[in-house]
Amino acid sequence: MSPAPSISSDHDIQAAVQDELSWTPEVDSAGIGVAVDDGTVSLSGEVDKYSTRLAATRAALRVRGVTAVVDDLSIHPNATQSVSETDIAKAVEHALTWASNIPNTVKAKIDNHNVTLQGEVIWDFQRQAAKRAVEHLRGVNSVANTITITARPSAPDAEHRITQALVRNAQLDATAIEATVSGNTVTLTGTVRSWAEKHQAELAAWGSPHVTEVNNQITIRL
Template identity: 65%
Template sequence: MAIAADRDLDVQTLVSDELAWTPEVDAAGIGVAVEDGTVTLSGEVDTYAERLAAKHAALRVRGVRAVIDNLSVHPKTAMSVTETDIAREVERALRASTNVPDTVKAEIDEHHVTLIGEVDWDYQRRAAARAVHYLRGVHTVSNMITLASRPTAADTEERIKNAFVRNARLDASHIHASVTGSKVTLTGTATSWAERRHAAHVAWASPHVTDVDNQITVRPL
C-alpha cells in the first residue's frame, strides 16, 4: 500500500512538472490528483485548446494509466463571441480542412460544438474534431460523427494482427485483436497511453472496421 502511494506521489509530481513544462498550459490553475496511476485534473483553464493540451500533457507522463478530465473552460477575459460567430468560424474551419468531407456538419449551442454526419474513415472524424478544437469561443466539442457501413472480410483479424507486428511503435506480443463482423475488440497491455491509442489507430485503418472497442490496459514498466 505504501509503495503504491509513493508511486502515485511520484506520478503526481511528474504530471505537475509536465504541465508546467507545456507552454500552452497555465499550470497554476490546474489541480492534479493521482490514485493507482489514474490522474484527475481539476480547475479552470482559459480555452478549450488549453484544456486539451493539459490532458495530453498528463497522458505523456510515464506511469499514467488514465486521465479524468474535470477541467472547465472559463476565459479570464470577456470575449464578445456570439453563437453566430462561432457557427461561422466552425463552418469555415471544417470546409478548409482537406481531410473533412462535406458530409460533416456542426450544431452550435452557445459555446458547445456538436459534430454530426457520416464519413468513410476514422481519421476524417478525428480531423473534423481537430479543425474546431482551437477556435475562439469554443469551450467543448462532442464528436458524434459516425462511420459508413462496410462489408466484412474473413481475414480482417489476421490483417490487423499483421499490422501490429510490423509497427515499430507497438509490442504486438502483448496486444490482441478479435473481430466480430465489422467491430474490433482490442485487449492486452501497453506500456503507455500513447501505445494504447496508437493500437486503436492501427485497427481503425482497416477498410472493414466501423467500430473499435479499446480495452487495452496500460501497465507502465
C-alpha cells in the same frame, strides 16, 4: 547518461504530471490541480480556453505510469464573452469547409459555445480531422464528436490483417496485444507500457477498411 527516474507511486505520478504541465508551453499550470488514484489522474481548476484544456489532458497522458485522465477542468467564463455563437458558427463552417481531409457530409451544431459534430464519414481519420479542425477555434468550450462511420461489409481476413498492422508498427510490442474481430467491430486486449502505445494500437486497428468500431480494452502496465 543518467538513467530515467522510475515512477512507482501515485505521489511520483502526481509530481511528474505537475512537472509536465509546467513544461507544456500552451498550459498555465498555476490554475490546475492534480490528483492521482491508482494511476488515474484527475485534473481540476480553470483554464482560459478549450485548446488549453486539451493540451493539459494530453500532457498528463504523456507521463509514464498514467493509465487514464479525468478532465474536470472548466473554461473561465470571461474567455468566451467577446465571441458570439454566430461568430463560432461561421468559424466552424469555414474550418470544416476548407479542410481537404473532411468530407462535406460533416455538419456542426453550436449550443452555448459547445460544438457538436454530426454526419457520416468513410474513415475514422476524417472524424478525428473534423474534431481537430474546430477544437482550437476561439470561443469554443467543448467539442462533442458524434460523427458515424459508413457501414461496410465485414471480411474474413480482417483480424489477420489488423494483427499484421500491429506487428509492422515499430512503436508497439505486438506480442502483448490481441485483436479480435466480430462483424465490423475489433476488440483490442493485452498490455502496453503507456497511453501513447494504447492509442497507437487503436490507430492501427482503425486502418482496416472493414472496421466501423474499435473497442480498446488494452491495459497499461505500470
